[in-house]
Amino acid sequence: MTHFIVPPHLLRRIAALDEESAGPAPTAARRALREIDDLHRFRVAAAKEPTVRPRSAVAARSPGLLAPSRRISDAQCTESLPGVLVRAEGQDPTGDPAVDEAYEHLGDTYRYFAEVHGRDSMDGLGMPLPATVHYGVRYENAFWDGTRMVFGDGDGVIFNRFTASLSVVAHELVHGMTQFVTQLSYHGQAGAIHESVSDVFGALVEQYSRSQTAGQAHWLIGAELFTPRVSGAAIRSMAAPGTAYDDERLGRDPQPATMDGYLDTEEDSGGVHLNSGIPNHAFYRAAVALGGYVWEHVGRVWYDTVTVADLPSDCSFSLFAEATRTAAERRFGSGSAVTSAVEQAWDEVGVRLPGRSQVLS
Amino acid sequence: MRIEVTRSGGFAGMRRSWSVQPKGPDEHRWCRLLDACPWDEAEESRPGAVGSPGADRFVYAIETPEHSITLPESSLVGPWRELVEWVQASDGG
Numbered sequence A: 001m002t003h004f005i006v007p008p009h010l011l012r013r014i015a016a017l018d019e020e021s022a023g024p025a026p027t028a029a030r031r032a033l034r035e036i037d038d039l040h041r042f043r044v045a046a047a048k049e050p051t052v053r054p055r056s057a058v059a060a061r062s063p064g065l066l067a068p069s070r071r072i073s074d075a076q077c078t079e080s081l082p083g084v085l086v087r088a089e090g091q092d093p094t095g096d097p098a099v100d101e102a103y104e105h106l107g108d109t110y111r112y113f114a115e116v117h118g119r120d121s122m123d124g125l126g127m128p129l130p131a132t133v134h135y136g137v138r139y140e141n142a143f144w145d146g147t148r149m150v151f152g153d154g155d156g157v158i159f160n161r162f163t164a165s166l167s168v169v170a171h172e173l174v175h176g177m178t179q180f181v182t183q184l185s186y187h188g189q190a191g192a193i194h195e196s197v198s199d200v201f202g203a204l205v206e207q208y209s210r211s212q213t214a215g216q217a218h219w220l221i222g223a224e225l226f227t228p229r230v231s232g233a234a235i236r237s238m239a240a241p242g243t244a245y246d247d248e249r250l251g252r253d254p255q256p257a258t259m260d261g262y263l264d265t266e267e268d269s270g271g272v273h274l275n276s277g278i279p280n281h282a283f284y285r286a287a288v289a290l291g292g293y294v295w296e297h298v299g300r301v302w303y304d305t306v307t308v309a310d311l312p313s314d315c316s317f318s319l320f321a322e323a324t325r326t327a328a329e330r331r332f333g334s335g336s337a338v339t340s341a342v343e344q345a346w347d348e349v350g351v352r353l354p355g356r357s358q359v360l361s
Numbered sequence B: 001m002r003i004e005v006t007r008s009g010g011f012a013g014m015r016r017s018w019s020v021q022p023k024g025p026d027e028h029r030w031c032r033l034l035d036a037c038p039w040d041e042a043e044e045s046r047p048g049a050v051g052s053p054g055a056d057r058f059v060y061a062i063e064t065p066e067h068s069i070t071l072p073e074s075s076l077v078g079p080w081r082e083l084v085e086w087v088q089a090s091d092g093g
Ligand SMILES: [Zn+2]
Pocket: A171, A175, A195, A198, B011, B055, B056
């Protein structure tokens, strides 16, 4: 077994250093980090084979030992990042709802990945969870900037503060995870998969924290974001994409649920927040077909797909669908109910799986 | 003359647009704003540049009679920002 003398958090710091001032160390650190990553992928793959390796053998990934390291900063209504650190791991609530919601919701998200998937933070190596709240003035958005999660307070007319929603906070953290474990570009179908993965786990984190089954969950993303003045339930609906809101100022939710409604556009980085409705709905279909706790079946399939399958940067919906089928077969067996539900779901949203004959009308 | 700003993307993926059609003496002030923007330098980084690291950021498309450009939110600084904010303010914010 490979052992690394320099702990990963130090490697990450060294890897971020400038080559000119630090010599060859950053390159070496980056190489070591890649090796750790490969090793982690191997462990994840090995942990999936219950007959080969019982769960207790994966001692290093015992959920009891995993703990988050949250760092919440306050941009104080400016747009400069990171802002002032206001609550670090283990510190008491501040009384500022945005700060405390970010802290709690990041904790819920961390707990989901640790307890369900044995994953230690976004990179699988326990990296801190940095978030900034009170970004900008009446800023109506939340984003992942490549290194941290950033939340605006909303305009108060249409949008509440973005930290109010667990699915939104989880969505942003998962963007970080997807960036660490895949090559997916943030454009077109690959970008829509990026988006969908964030929604899928946003929903799962919420369901897990509320102990909800597929049938009990509302399958909404950002249900807490709209003020009462808006005619809408949430930003997106995985159960019925295109129906989350219908408001005179905002218009109608533009998401398609199937390939028939696929939107070809250059806006929104090639429609990443629009066409994500299609893989979102496929996930939902498979989940409700199986019922029960979704993180125990389709959630695992999606997690394996993102963390183990080597998705290319320009991954198409078809390729992603194929990767989910492979992941389902590996974990649950090719004739299993889970694999069938996944195949059926992709068929229902009109994404063609290679080797599966489509019903022609 | 017509100047249109379209914002897409963001977590919510909602499209919003603002426009102005300056006339008379007003046109002068708008021309100065447009001239201050580095259209040619920014345009070169256009096709893939919107995919700068991160996710859920806004994307701004700016259309004028002479130019059309798509900028990631992170590039919306200096004269670009001034231009976009003026268009938004002139069209109800
Ligand atoms: Zn997103």
